[in-house]
Amino acid sequence: xxxxxxxxxxxxxxxxxxxxxxxxxxxxxxxxxxxxxxxxxxxxxxxxxxxxxxxxxxxxxxxxxxxxxxxxxxxxxxxxxxxxxxxxxxxxxxxxxxxxxxxxxxxxxxxxxxxxxxxxxxxxxxxxxxxxxxxxxxxxxxxxxxxxxxxxxxxxxxxxxxxxxxxxxxxxxxxxxxxxxxxxxxxxxxxxxxxxxxxxxxxxxxxxxxxxxxxxxxxxxxxxxxxxxxxxxxxxxxxxxxxxxxxxxxxxxxxxxxxxxxxxxxxxxxxxxxxxxxxxxxxxxxxxxxxxxxxxxxxxxxxxxxxxxxxxxxxxxxxxxxxxxxxxxxxxxxxxxxxxxxxxxxxxxxxx
Numbered sequence: 501x502x503x504x505x506x507x508x509x510x511x512x513x514x515x516x517x518x519x520x521x522x523x524x525x526x527x528x529x530x531x532x533x534x535x536x537x538x539x540x541x542x543x544x545x546x547x548x549x550x551x552x553x554x555x556x557x558x559x560x561x562x563x564x565x566x567x568x569x570x571x572x573x574x575x576x577x578x579x580x581x582x583x584x585x586x587x588x589x590x591x592x593x594x595x596x597x598x599x600x601x602x603x604x605x606x607x608x609x610x611x612x613x614x615x616x617x618x619x620x621x622x623x624x625x626x627x628x629x630x631x632x633x634x635x636x637x638x639x640x641x642x643x644x645x646x647x648x649x650x651x652x653x654x655x656x657x658x659x660x661x662x663x664x665x666x667x668x669x670x671x672x673x674x675x676x677x678x679x680x681x682x683x684x685x686x687x688x689x690x691x692x693x694x695x696x697x698x699x700x701x702x703x704x705x706x707x708x709x710x711x712x713x714x715x716x717x718x719x720x721x722x723x724x725x726x727x728x729x730x731x732x733x734x735x736x737x738x739x740x741x742x743x744x745x746x747x748x749x750x751x752x753x754x755x756x757x758x759x760x761x762x763x764x765x766x767x768x769x770x771x772x773x774x775x776x777x778x779x780x781x782x783x784x785x786x787x788x789x790x791x792x793x794x795x796x797x798x799x800x801x802x803x804x805x806x807x808x809x810x811x812x813x814x815x816x817x818x819x820x821x822x823x824x825x826x827x828x829x830x831x832x833x834x835x836x837x838x839x840x841x842x843x844x845x846x847x848x849x850x851x852x
Contacts, residue, residue: 655691
């Protein structure tokens with residue numbers, strides 16, 4: 501139920517604006533008929549948009565716009581730049597109109613006061629050790645027996661496990677961003693998707709409304725495990741969508757691997773690791789033999805990551821395991837049509 505609610509929640513703004521495919525729109529309509537929570541969220545979207553349309557227009561001082569333009573032109577003081585596409589793909593649209601207004605207010609507040617920090621409580625054993633604030637640009641380092649509980653503004657919380665190093669990069673209404681250099685964190689985020697990001701040496705973890713664990717070793721290699729909702733891993737033009745019950749490994753220079761469900765067979769996951777990080781094309785055959793219906797999710801991800809000669813066998817196996825959604829064609833999949841493959845991955849949510 502959590503997965504399906506997230507599926508519909510991410511489509512409410514597009515549904516209101518008439519931007520969904522007819523088949524998807526019918527699904528949303530049917531869901532709205534039986535889900536009071538989503539009906540209320542859609543009403544909130546409509547009300548917020550109506551309020552935004554009624555706001556009076558006012559001219560800002562020229563000095564303010566000069567400051568804003570200078571800020572936009574300045575290089576970002578972060579280890580990794582985020583493509584603009586990520587900013588505009590904000591799903592969970594309940595705050596869409598409000599965030600547009602808050603963005604300008606945040607710029608002004610940042611100029612005057614700087615970005616706010618996050619409250620931190622350090623715990624040694626079972627006893628609070630200290631409290632404080634983690635400011636933007638500051639590092640938080642935990643010892644061998646210390647856990648730090650961090651409040652991510654008003655949108656969630658993060659536990660920084662022992663022997664970890666994290667740095668607060670951003671604390672803004674639409675961009676809350678940590679860097680995990682080494683160690684392990686557990687995040688629980690209850691805000692709309694794409695407001696919380698964790699940068700690692702191998703990939704950026706993008707919250708889509710979730711709870712997850714993320715670990716990074718001394719070499720920068722990482723492992724993401726999702727317990728609620730979804731997380732998207734992004735790096736080097738590669739995207740891995742990781743749902744609850746699934747995991748994904750990552751390596752510096754290579755980016756995220758292919759996501760897999762944690763109850764997949766050892767033979768399947770070992771072959772996947774060889775494919776992702778040892779360039780073992782022969783591992784694909786083992787995965788095709790070992791795949792269960794649930795593993796079709798992993799196989800569809802693979803279609804973007806193999807050469808055209810292997811795509812046919814992968815498509816045929818995935819299609820045999822799970823029905824192919826309407827609008828997804830063999831020709832499009834073999835051509836590596838990204839939009840089509842994204843739709844296929846998205847529709848697989850109905851089977852989880």
